[in-house]
Amino acid sequence: MIKRLFVVLAALLLTLATASPAMAYEPVNVVHTERVQVGPYGLTVGFSTWPLRAMQSLDFTFAPDGGLDGKSGTYFRTGPSGSHTFPVPLARHPRKRDVWGLDVFALQTQGNWKLTFAIDGSQGHGEGTLANLQVLEQPGPPLTLSWIVCSLPFLGLVAFLVIAWRRSRNLVQVA
Amino acid sequence: MRPIGAGFVLLGTGISLVGTSWDVQWHIDVGPDTFFTLPHLFIYAGSAIAGIAALVVVLAVTAAQRRGETPDPRDGGVPIRVFGGAFTAPLGYLVTGLGAAAFLLYGLTDLWWHTVYGFDAVLNSPPHVALFTNISITMIGAVIIAAAARDQLWGRIAMAISVPALMTFFPITANAFQGLNLPFDTIVAATVLIVVLLLVVTRVAIGRPGAALATAAALLAMQGILWVFTPWATSAYADSVGLPMRDGMGGEPSLIPSGIPLAALLAAVAIELLLRRGPLLSGAIAGLVLGFTFVLQRSWLGYGPHATPLLLLTTTIAGALFGWLGAYLGSRFGAMVRVGEKVTA
Numbered sequence: 001m002i003k004r005l006f007v008v009l010a011a012l013l014l015t016l017a018t019a020s021p022a023m024a025y026e027p028v029n030v031v032h033t034e035r036v037q038v039g040p041y042g043l044t045v046g047f048s049t050w051p052l053r054a055m056q057s058l059d060f061t062f063a064p065d066g067g068l069d070g071k072s073g074t075y076f077r078t079g080p081s082g083s084h085t086f087p088v089p090l091a092r093h094p095r096k097r098d099v100w101g102l103d104v105f106a107l108q109t110q111g112n113w114k115l116t117f118a119i120d121g122s123q124g125h126g127e128g129t130l131a132n133l134q135v136l137e138q139p140g141p142p143l144t145l146s147w148i149v150c151s152l153p154f155l156g157l158v159a160f161l162v163i164a165w166r167r168s169r170n171l172v173q174v175a
Numbered sequence: 176m177r178p179i180g181a182g183f184v185l186l187g188t189g190i191s192l193v194g195t196s197w198d199v200q201w202h203i204d205v206g207p208d209t210f211f212t213l214p215h216l217f218i219y220a221g222s223a224i225a226g227i228a229a230l231v232v233v234l235a236v237t238a239a240q241r242r243g244e245t246p247d248p249r250d251g252g253v254p255i256r257v258f259g260g261a262f263t264a265p266l267g268y269l270v271t272g273l274g275a276a277a278f279l280l281y282g283l284t285d286l287w288w289h290t291v292y293g294f295d296a297v298l299n300s301p302p303h304v305a306l307f308t309n310i311s312i313t314m315i316g317a318v319i320i321a322a323a324a325r326d327q328l329w330g331r332i333a334m335a336i337s338v339p340a341l342m343t344f345f346p347i348t349a350n351a352f353q354g355l356n357l358p359f360d361t362i363v364a365a366t367v368l369i370v371v372l373l374l375v376v377t378r379v380a381i382g383r384p385g386a387a388l389a390t391a392a393a394l395l396a397m398q399g400i401l402w403v404f405t406p407w408a409t410s411a412y413a414d415s416v417g418l419p420m421r422d423g424m425g426g427e428p429s430l431i432p433s434g435i436p437l438a439a440l441l442a443a444v445a446i447e448l449l450l451r452r453g454p455l456l457s458g459a460i461a462g463l464v465l466g467f468t469f470v471l472q473r474s475w476l477g478y479g480p481h482a483t484p485l486l487l488l489t490t491t492i493a494g495a496l497f498g499w500l501g502a503y504l505g506s507r508f509g510a511m512v513r514v515g516e517k518v519t520a
Contacts, residue, residue, distance in 0.1 A: 025207040025418075049293075057295030091422035094206035103206050106295045140291040143301075150284065150301035153277050153308040154348070157315070160270070161508075168511045 028059045028096040028103075034133075038073075038117045039126015041065065045115065046099075054138040057106035062090060063099040064119060073100070073119035080111025080135075087118065107135050177250045178329045180232040181320050184271050185336055187225025188314045192340050194218040195310070195347070196401050196431035200409045202296040204424045209294075210286075213412055218310075219282065225313050226275025229268040237262045249330075252323040252512075267323060271316025278309035299350040307348045314341040318373075322380045322512040331381060338373050339394035343401075343435055345369045359493035360470055360479060360486060362434070367465045367494045370394075370439055371458045371501030372508070374446050379454075379509025384447060391443035398435040405429035433476040438468035446502075454506040455499050462498015467491040 032050035036043045046061035064071055074087035093101030107113055113133040119126050140146070194217025201214055236246055236254065240263045246254035251265025264272070285302035297303065317337040324330025349365030378387040406429055413420060436442070442461035449457035470490045473479025480486060 025209060055292050055295075057293030089423060094418065094421055097419070104208065104294045104296065106293065140288075146288075146301040150281070150305035153274075153281070153305055153312060156277075157308065157312055164511060165507065 025095055028061060028093060028101070030059075030061055034130055036115075036117060036128045036130045038064075038119045038128035040123040041071070041119045041121065041126050041128075043117060043119070043128065045130055046101075052107060052133070052135045054110040054135050055106050055108055055143075056139055057104040059093065059095070059101060059103055060105060061093055061096060061099045061101040062117070064121075067098065068092070068100065071119055071121040073117060075115060075117045077107070078114040078116065079107075080109055080113065084114075084116075087116075090117070090119075107133075110135055110137050177232075177324070180228055180235075180251070180268070181317075181324065181329070181333055183228030184225045184268070184313075184317050184320060185333060185340075187221045187223070187228060187275075188310070188317050188337065188340050189221070190217050190224065191221030191310050191313070192344055193401070193404065194221055195307075195344070196405045196429060197408045197412075199298070199431055200405045200429045201412065203430060204406075204409050204420050205413045205418055206421055207418065208296055214408075219279075222275045222278040222310060222313060225271055225317070226279070229272035229275065229316065232268045233257075233262055233264040233272060236265055236268075249323050249326070251320045265320070265323070267316045267318075267320030269316070270319055271313050274309050274312030274314075274316055278306060278313065281305040281309055298347060299353050304348055304351040307344070307350075311341065311345040311348060314344055317341075318376075319512060322376075325381050325512075331386075334377055334381065334386075335389055335393040338377050338390050339397045342370050342373050342394055342439075343397060343431065346434060347431075359490040360473070362479065363466060363469045363473065363490050364493045364497045366434070366436060366469060367462045368497040368501045370436060370442060370465060371446070371461050371498040372505040374439075374443050374461070375450070375454055375458060375502045375505030376509040376512070378446060378450060379506050380512045382513070387443040387446045387450075388440070391439045394435060394439050395437075398432045398437075401432040401435075402429065405432060428476050428478075430478055433473070433478050436465050436469045437472055438464055441465075441468070442498075454502045458502020458505070459495045459499040462501065463491060463495040465498065466494015469494070 029048050030046035032047045034045045036045060042065040044063045044065075046063065048059035049056065052058070062075070073090040075090055076085045076087045078084040090100040093099055094103050113135055114129050114131050115133065116129040117127065194214050198212070198214035198218060201212065202208065232251060236250070240246055246263055246265065248254065248265075252267040253265070254263050255266055255269055256262075257264050257269065281302060285306060288300060288302045292300070314337060318334070318341055321330055321333035321337045325334060346362065346366040346369055349362050352361040352365070355361065374387040374390060377390045406425070410420065410425060442465050445461040445464060446457045449460060467487065470479065470482050470487050474482035
């Protein structure tokens with residue numbers, strides 16, 4: 001009987017290994033835009049969700065007027081506390097290759113954010129900032145509650161190790 | 176029969192490990208996510224295979240006991256009575272089964288999380304940390320199963336596979352501590368703790384000189400396999416579904432194999448040479464070596480903070496302390512998995 005069960009298991013494995021998963025990548029659906037003047041370049045910043053909420057991910061698109069041809073740039077984020085990231089190159093959005101962007105990306109904290117852009121192109125170098133980007137409170141239950149629920153497996157593991165440790169105390173000393 | 180059960184558990188945990196490395200790199204290099212990606216299928220299938228194998232063995236052992244046979248602790252560890260004796264579960268298979276079941280359960284919390292927060296592919300969301308913990312628990316079961324059969328060749332081979340898998344996987348959960356502002360690199364400290372602990376567990380459990388060194392060599396081999404497979408699978412899968420690589424990505428070393436300390440062999444040498452003088456000293460020295468080198472490795476490969484002299488100093492000291500703790504716990508856990516032998520003798 002046991003061998004039959006393992007045959008079933010092997011068959012299941014083979015089915016899984018040869019299955020071709022359904023591929024369906026969501027298109028980027030911009031529901032809100034903001035305009036930023038980056039030196040001589042006009043830039044449209046698009047959001048796939050609006051308003052923004054802390055920890056909730058969305059697609060950002062950065063579309064310079066006239067397309068990406070001959071342009072390159074960097075951007076950095078400034079959080080509500082005033083600390084900011086290092087400038088990173090603007091990269092094309094993986095699901096919308098005609099514009100720059102960030103795919104399923106979340107701003108982690110509530111408050112006022114800034115996105116600062118630098119673009120180089122045929123009209124030279126330009127810099128500009130999208131200021132006052134309001135990020136509302138995070139959705140869902142309090143983060144502490146989520147962490148407590150998701151720490152249960154780890155706490156279970158610790159409890160198991162403590163029990164095993166205590167039960168084996170005398171035996172290990174004998175050994 | 177027993178090597179077959181253990182083999183399926185190892186296969187499942189191996190598939191989970193490969194799938195995780197592939198999935199992480201997919202998000203870094205390519206991006207788009209749905210539930211139905213091939214790397215996700217690997218991760219979930221891995222837990223399913225390990226969990227079903229554990230269940231089958233538990234049912235088989237229970238049936239054997241009802242026929243009047245006495246369970247052999249070498250078959251998966253000390254037998255545990257579950258549900259008032261309704262089932263008899265060898266400890267290793269019980270742990271593997273519970274880890275796999277919890278993984279599938281927390282898969283539901285992850286699904287809920289993504290509906291509330293979106294498909295942001297991060298390592299440190301609460302459900303992701305829970306999922307990584309549950310796979311680690313499944314892998315701990317695999318180590319217990321392997322250690323129980325250490326007097327047989329297949330058991331020692333299973334140790335050389337299951338221990339490096341756990342060494343690679345468990346430190347991923349330390350991403351939960353990313354938000355804490357500690358003066359040392361928490362990922363390095365957690366990796367040192369786990370690597371030293373498991374090297375000492377293996378050396379003590381198998382009880383033969385060279386066991387820790389062989390495990391570190393197997394870890395290096397596993398790192399090599401993931402180093403080659405992960406970028407290949409990521410770009411091959413992107414090609415097959417017609418997706419491009421992200422701008423400027425695809426040439427960098429992969430994240431999961433980059434998170435395996437290259438100096439684990441040196442740490443194993445320290446443990447092999449110094450264990451007789453005292454496991455704690457051996458662990459502290461191994462931790463010191465790992466702490467210092469792993470900060471540099473992470474910075475060099477571009478996955479850790481810049482290795483400033485201060486960070487190097489604090490994390491090396493933390494490495495020695497966590498190595499000491501790892502050896503303290505590892506020498507006891509190593510002796511614990513030998514207890515079954517003493518009890519039955």
